[in-house]
Amino acid sequence: MNRLLTLLAVAGICSSAAFAVTAQAGEKLKELPAFSQLDTDADRHISADEAKAHEWLSKNFSKADTDQDGRISQSEYLALVKMKQ
Numbered sequence: 001m002n003r004l005l006t007l008l009a010v011a012g013i014c015s016s017a018a019f020a021v022t023a024q025a026g027e028k029l030k031e032l033p034a035f036s037q038l039d040t041d042a043d044r045h046i047s048a049d050e051a052k053a054h055e056w057l058s059k060n061f062s063k064a065d066t067d068q069d070g071r072i073s074q075s076e077y078l079a080l081v082k083m084k085q
């Protein structure tokens with residue numbers, strides 16, 4: 001089933017569909033909450049667990065964690081938000 005869907009997607013996707021996906025990603029980025037909303041234990045870092053509250057952030061956690069210390073600092077979060085705007 002997945003294979004069929006993939007084939008259909010490859011055959012059927014046109015540039016407007018690709019554009020729609022990009023636009024959808026943009027929508028999700030707009031929904032990035034304030035740092036303090038994600039930092040629920042207020043230790044000034046977003047842990048991997050805290051990032052799970054936001055699907056996109058969770059998926060991009062390692063990208064956001066630029067110093068690779070396993071958590072996102074406020075400056076890392078702001079850099080991520082700016083980069084994606």
Ligand SMILES: [Ca+2]
Nearest residue numbers: 039041043045
């Ligand atoms: Ca925290």
Ligand SMILES: [Ca+2]
Nearest residue numbers: 065069071072
């Ligand atoms: Ca970090």
